[in-house]
Amino acid sequence: MRCFYSNELELELPAGHPFPMDKFRVSKDMLLDGGILKPEEIIEVSAANPFLLRRVHELDYIAKIESGLLDRKEQMLLGLPAGPRLFQRSTTEVEATRLACLAALEEGIGVCLAGGTHHAFREHGEGYCVFNDVAIAIRDLQERQPGIKIMVVDTDAHQGNGTASLLANDPRVFTYSIHVGRNYPTRKVDGSLDIETVRYVEGEMYLKQLFSTLAGALDSFAPDLVIWISGADNHRNDRFGQMHLSLKDIQRRDEVLLRAFIRNRIPVAVLYGGGYNRQPEFTAKLHRNTVATAKRLATEYRGI
Numbered sequence: 001m002r003c004f005y006s007n008e009l010e011l012e013l014p015a016g017h018p019f020p021m022d023k024f025r026v027s028k029d030m031l032l033d034g035g036i037l038k039p040e041e042i043i044e045v046s047a048a049n050p051f052l053l054r055r056v057h058e059l060d061y062i063a064k065i066e067s068g069l070l071d072r073k074e075q076m077l078l079g080l081p082a083g084p085r086l087f088q089r090s091t092t093e094v095e096a097t098r099l100a101c102l103a104a105l106e107e108g109i110g111v112c113l114a115g116g117t118h119h120a121f122r123e124h125g126e127g128y129c130v131f132n133d134v135a136i137a138i139r140d141l142q143e144r145q146p147g148i149k150i151m152v153v154d155t156d157a158h159q160g161n162g163t164a165s166l167l168a169n170d171p172r173v174f175t176y177s178i179h180v181g182r183n184y185p186t187r188k189v190d191g192s193l194d195i196e197t198v199r200y201v202e203g204e205m206y207l208k209q210l211f212s213t214l215a216g217a218l219d220s221f222a223p224d225l226v227i228w229i230s231g232a233d234n235h236r237n238d239r240f241g242q243m244h245l246s247l248k249d250i251q252r253r254d255e256v257l258l259r260a261f262i263r264n265r266i267p268v269a270v271l272y273g274g275g276y277n278r279q280p281e282f283t284a285k286l287h288r289n290t291v292a293t294a295k296r297l298a299t300e301y302r303g304i
Contacts, residue, residue, distance in 0.1 A: 005042050055140070151218070228261070247286075251289060
């Protein structure tokens with residue numbers, strides 16, 4: 001199972017910044033130290049070719065991110081310090097997601113040890129999301145295979161408003177999101193199927209909603225590829241997720257979804273999504289667990 005990563009994914013942020021930028025490195029180290037991944041299974045990536053960005057984002061917005069020339073409102077909306085380092089980091093994340101999708105189509109599963117920047121729109125970024133890696137990867141795949149059917153399965157606690165906006169009215173794409181209804185982002189954008197949960201939803205109710213609604217969507221759309229934004233912000237101790245899932249609930253989510261994709265021979269690209277746990281390193285642990293489940297099931301179903 002190939003996983004895609006780069007040291008460029010870690011960006012120095014001001015002290016006290018709520019985004020846990022070290023989660024990418026920490027989760028990668030956990031996967032290696034625990035023997036879940038071998039060093040050769042982690043592929044170092046470089047920045048995406050700029051023309052890939054231009055298929056999805058406006059030229060002026062790309063230039064603003066690269067130069068750091070965002071006005072105060074744009075800067076507050078994004079939540080990250082714009083400039084060359086952020087541009088390098090974000091384009092590298094785009095490339096990691098793109099390569100994970102290609103690996104999934106070739107081998108049945110691919111993992112980006114980051115990704116899921118689902119709040120990025122064509123002309124602006126928000127919610128710590130700069131460029132929409134999912135939409136960019138999909139447009140690249142459609143150039144290669146025009147008839148490919150792709151489903152975005154987003155189980156991050158927040159709705160992927162940018163992804164829904166960028167992929168709207170494309171019959172080759174189905175966007176599924178299950179998220180807290182009364183939570184960020186305030187302005188939701190309708191996707192193909194949006195499932196809203198109550199605030200502080202318990203695990204049993206959440207999993208019942210997820211499994212029943214996603215099964216029907218998979219059956220009706222029959223995707224050639226699933227891009228799964230897993231999310232670690234569903235945990236009850238997350239600062240922003242406003243869900244009340246336990247560690248076991250999230251492990252159950254991962255197990256059932258990944259087993260369904262792999263057993264039914266639906267290639268799946270696994271992305272991290274958000275996570276802002278109050279306990280240091282717990283967000284990285286949740287991401288690590290998701291990748292560990294993917295590796296175990298990929299090995300279990302190898303050759304089937």
